[in-house]
Amino acid sequence: MKRMTLKNIGQIQEADLRFGDLTVLVGPQASGKSISLQWLKLMLDTGLIQDQLHTYGLDYGGKVHDFLDAYLGEGMHSVWQADSEVHVDGKRVEVEKKIARQQRNKSESAFLIPAQRVMTLANGWPKPFQSYSPGDPYAVRSFSDGLRMLMEREFAGSGPLFPQSNRLKADYRKLLQESVFGDFKLTVDKVQSQKRLVLGAGGNHLPYMVWSAGQREFVPLLLGLYWLMPPGKVARRGEIEWVVIEELEMGLHPRAISVVLLLVLELMSRGYKVCLSTHSPQVLELVWALEALRKHKGCADDLLDLFEVPHSAGLRDMAKAAVGKISKVYYFDPAGTAKDITDLDPASAEAQEASWGGLLEFSARANETVAKVVANSPEFASGDLFAEGK
Amino acid sequence: MSFSADVKATLHLGGALCKGLGALSATDRARISVGASIKLAGSVNVDAALKTSQPNAALWDYVVGQKQSNKECLHWIEVHPASGTGNIGEMDAKLKWLAVWMRTTPLASYPRQIVWIASGKSAFNSRHPALRSLANRGLRFAGGHLALAA
Numbered sequence: 001m002k003r004m005t006l007k008n009i010g011q012i013q014e015a016d017l018r019f020g021d022l023t024v025l026v027g028p029q030a031s032g033k034s035i036s037l038q039w040l041k042l043m044l045d046t047g048l049i050q051d052q053l054h055t056y057g058l059d060y061g062g063k064v065h066d067f068l069d070a071y072l073g074e075g076m077h078s079v080w081q082a083d084s085e086v087h088v089d090g091k092r093v094e095v096e097k098k099i100a101r102q103q104r105n106k107s108e109s110a111f112l113i114p115a116q117r118v119m120t121l122a123n124g125w126p127k128p129f130q131s132y133s134p135g136d137p138y139a140v141r142s143f144s145d146g147l148r149m150l151m152e153r154e155f156a157g158s159g160p161l162f163p164q165s166n167r168l169k170a171d172y173r174k175l176l177q178e179s180v181f182g183d184f185k186l187t188v189d190k191v192q193s194q195k196r197l198v199l200g201a202g203g204n205h206l207p208y209m210v211w212s213a214g215q216r217e218f219v220p221l222l223l224g225l226y227w228l229m230p231p232g233k234v235a236r237r238g239e240i241e242w243v244v245i246e247e248l249e250m251g252l253h254p255r256a257i258s259v260v261l262l263l264v265l266e267l268m269s270r271g272y273k274v275c276l277s278t279h280s281p282q283v284l285e286l287v288w289a290l291e292a293l294r295k296h297k298g299c300a301d302d303l304l305d306l307f308e309v310p311h312s313a314g315l316r317d318m319a320k321a322a323v324g325k326i327s328k329v330y331y332f333d334p335a336g337t338a339k340d341i342t343d344l345d346p347a348s349a350e351a352q353e354a355s356w357g358g359l360l361e362f363s364a365r366a367n368e369t370v371a372k373v374v375a376n377s378p379e380f381a382s383g384d385l386f387a388e389g390k
Numbered sequence: 391m392s393f394s395a396d397v398k399a400t401l402h403l404g405g406a407l408c409k410g411l412g413a414l415s416a417t418d419r420a421r422i423s424v425g426a427s428i429k430l431a432g433s434v435n436v437d438a439a440l441k442t443s444q445p446n447a448a449l450w451d452y453v454v455g456q457k458q459s460n461k462e463c464l465h466w467i468e469v470h471p472a473s474g475t476g477n478i479g480e481m482d483a484k485l486k487w488l489a490v491w492m493r494t495t496p497l498a499s500y501p502r503q504i505v506w507i508a509s510g511k512s513a514f515n516s517r518h519p520a521l522r523s524l525a526n527r528g529l530r531f532a533g534g535h536l537a538l539a540a
Contacts, residue, residue, distance in 0.1 A: 281517060288515075347472060347512035347534030354533045356515065364516040364533070367525040368503075375504045375528035383493065385527050386486045 004043060005087040010035050010079030013336030020342075021268050021325035024287055025277040026357035027332030033277040034115065035079060036338070037244050038072060038139060040275060043088055044110040044242060047103035049138060054102075056130045062100040074135025107239045111146075111228060112139050115246035115277075117220035120144035124196030124208040126151060126223075147223045151195075154226075155188065161197070162186035162222065166231040169314045172263060179256040180218050217251035218260075225263055228272065235270040243272045249280035261286050262307055262318075269321035281359040287327045288344045294324055331357035393431040393455035393462045396496040403495075406439040407432045414452055418469045421507050422454075425539045431455030431462050440491075448483040453497065456538060463501040465538065466492075472508035472531070478520045481506055485529050508534045 005016045012032040017023065017040075025033040042049060053060065053070055060066035065077035072079065086093045119140060120126050126147035132140065155161055162181060163173045184199040184206070198205040199215065208216065224245075228237050248264070249257045257280060264286075267274050276283060289306050292298065300319035304311050330338045331352045341353040348354045355361045379385050397407045411419045413433035424430065437449040454465040468484055471477050485504065492498045506529055514521055514531065521531045 281515075285515075285517075344515075345511050345534070346515040347508035347510065349535050351535075354535070360516045367516050367521060368530045368532075370522075371525040371528055371530035372503050374526060375502055375530075377528075380489060380528045381493065381498060383489055386489055 001040075001044060001088055003087075003089050004036075004040055005085075006032075006036060006039055007085040007087075008081055008083045009039070009086070010076075011334075011336050012036065012332075012338070015330070015332065015338035017330060017338065018328060018340075019273060019275070020328035021273055022264070022287065022290070022327040023273075023275045024283060024327070024329045025275070025332060025338075026279070026284065026329065026341075026359060027338075028334055028358065031332035031334055032336065032338070033332050034246060035072070036332075037112065037246060037275060037277060038137075039086065040242070041110045041112045041139070041244060042071065043086065043093065045105075045108055046098055047105040048108050049142075050099075050102050051106045052129070052142065053138070058134060060099075064096050064099045067099045070134065071138045073137035074133075076137075109239060110242035110244055111224070111237070111240050112143065112244040113221060113224045113246065113248075114139040114143055115250070116140045117143060117224070118216050118250075120147055120220050121197065121208055121216070124198070125194070126220075143220075143224065146227060147220065150223060150227050151188075154231075160185040160187045160200075161226075167226055168229065168263075169266075169318075171310060171312055171315050172259070172266070175259045175262070175309065176222075176256075179253065179259050180215060184215075186219065186222075212251075214251040214253065214256060218256065221245070221248065221260070225267075228267060229270065236272060241271075241273060242275065243267050244275045246277050247279065248276060249278060249283065254282055257282050258307055262309065262315075265303075265322040266318050268325050269318040279359065281356060281363075284329060284344060284356050284359060287329055287342070290323070290325065290327050291342065291344070294326070298323060329357070391496070391499065393464070393497075393500070396500075397432070397434055397455075400495040400497060402443050403434055403436070403439050406434045406436075408434070411454065414454075414467075418451070418467075418507075421469060421509075421534060422467070422536045422538060425537070427540055428538050429457040430538075431457050447491075448480070448487045450484055450488045450491075454538075455500075458540075461501070463503075464497060465536075466502055466504040467507060467536065468505070469507045469509050471510055472506070472512040472514055473510060474513050475520065477513075478524070481524060481529065482527070485524070485527060489528075504529050505536055506531050507536050508532075510534075 003018045006012050007014050015036055027033055058070045060070050064080055068077045068080055086095055127144050128148050129141045129145035183201045187198055187200050188195050189198050189205055198207055199211055228243060230237055248260050264274055293302055300316050300323055301311055303319040303323050304315055309315055329342045331341045332338050344356055346354055374380055394407055398404050409432055410430050411433050413435040433452055433454040436453055437451050440449050450468055452467045456463050
């Protein structure tokens with residue numbers, strides 16, 4: 001899929017999204033970013049989703065509204081109206097017909113890491129699909145179940161989940177150790193017979209609920225990345241081509257966000273197409289830099305300099321693959337339209353592009369306020385501000 | 391005290407006062423929008439007016455006067471490239487010149503904002519430390535467009 005157009009779906013009047021290797025959606029709350037990402041997953045994985053809902057006893061009777069309540073979550077059927085339309089690569093999709101009939105392809109093409117990922121480990125262990133309420137969004141249930149399978153199939157043995165020598169490059173592990181985990185190791189222990197994830201250091205084991213907010217947000221994301229980056233020489237998992245991550249920055253310090261962004265580049269270098277929604281200007285700063293490197297023939301070393309990471313062979317290979325990738329940025333406005341702001345020119349006459357979809361508005365106003373106060377101050381008037389050495 | 395009188399009283403600016411945004415080139419004027427309720431007191435092309443007397447100085451482009459209910463305020467505007475870090479030093483030099491020169495004129499007594507409008511694509515966003523540093527010295531980076539509002 002290269003293009004998806006949504007019309008009159010929920011708050012979206014029209015969103016015409018042309019995907020890059022990296023596509024980023026920005027905009028205020030409830031402007032349609034998450035709905036768009038879930039429709040992307042639905043269009044790519046209809047058969048799998050239908051099959052999974054049937055398997056776990058969710059009977060939507062072939063009706064689109066009941067299906068959307070099961071897929072998007074309780075009450076969300078209302079996003080689909082009489083004049084709603086979905087187009088994929090320019091062709092209108094007969095959504096009602098598609099939902100009414102079980103689609104053949106049941107392999108997963110898009111892996112979605114939802115914004116609510118912190119809930120998947122609420123008890124310290126990923127919950128199975130059927131343990132959620134029927135009204136919970138499919139994205140959360142499916143992600144949680146995927147983590148459960150990962151834990152059961154690939155981490156049944158002893159030893160820490162992080163750091164682990166055959167998961168992620170050593171450079172990433174070191175960076176994550178510094179920015180997220182400190183001296184802690186992510187391991188599995190048991191309370192009576194119940195397994196749970198803990199962070200351990202010096203013989204002390206901390207359960208999930210006492211981790212820092214950033215660690216609680218990051219661990220489900222890390223496990224998702226483990227799923228997408230299998231051990232060994234395999235670049236990608238199964239038939240997955242798309243990775244969708246909602247708000248990867250949640251709970252994280254900017255240094256940790258940088259490491260997660262490096263891992264996003266790693267995903268892209270492995271051939272995944274990545275779609276993100278974000279409220280972080282740092283994510284757009286990466287896009288800004290990537291597009292400049294692509295247009296002005298920057299190199300892998302330039303990209304690694306952006307992250308202040310070693311120019312090791314592994315990271316250079318990743319950066320070489322990532323530096324030529326195409327990015328797209330869309331701003332979802334509260335009026336229901338999505339605007340391409342990929343140029344991200346702070347001098348653009350288009351206010352939403354200049355403010356990077358509103359993410360720079362406050363910093364621009366802070367600069368304005370400071371400049372105004374200083375320009376009218378006695379220090380400016382006396383010239384003290386410009387004295388030698390200042 | 392009025393903007394027009396004080397412009398006339400300033401050495402070399404006397405004959406340079408224009409109505410509205412008339413002192414600005416058409417290209418630069420297009421970078422500024424003026425709210426419907428805004429009344430301008432005129433504008434001066436400072437650079438052009440002082441070029442002969444200060445040929446080697448880092449001159450500032452324009453000053454625009456705005457009428458307010460009981461006073462006037464000034465917008466000191468420089469339209470300048472923002473394509474690389476070299477422009478930061480250039481703007482800093484211009485800001486220093488402006489601060490020193492302004493003190494020699496009656497225009498120093500007005501409330502003011504000092505604004506840099508990018509003349510092309512910008513290499514900086516408002517989170518750039520260099521722009522924060524310039525803000526700490528009184529200069530606001532407005533991107534490619536300045537809106538004058540009440």
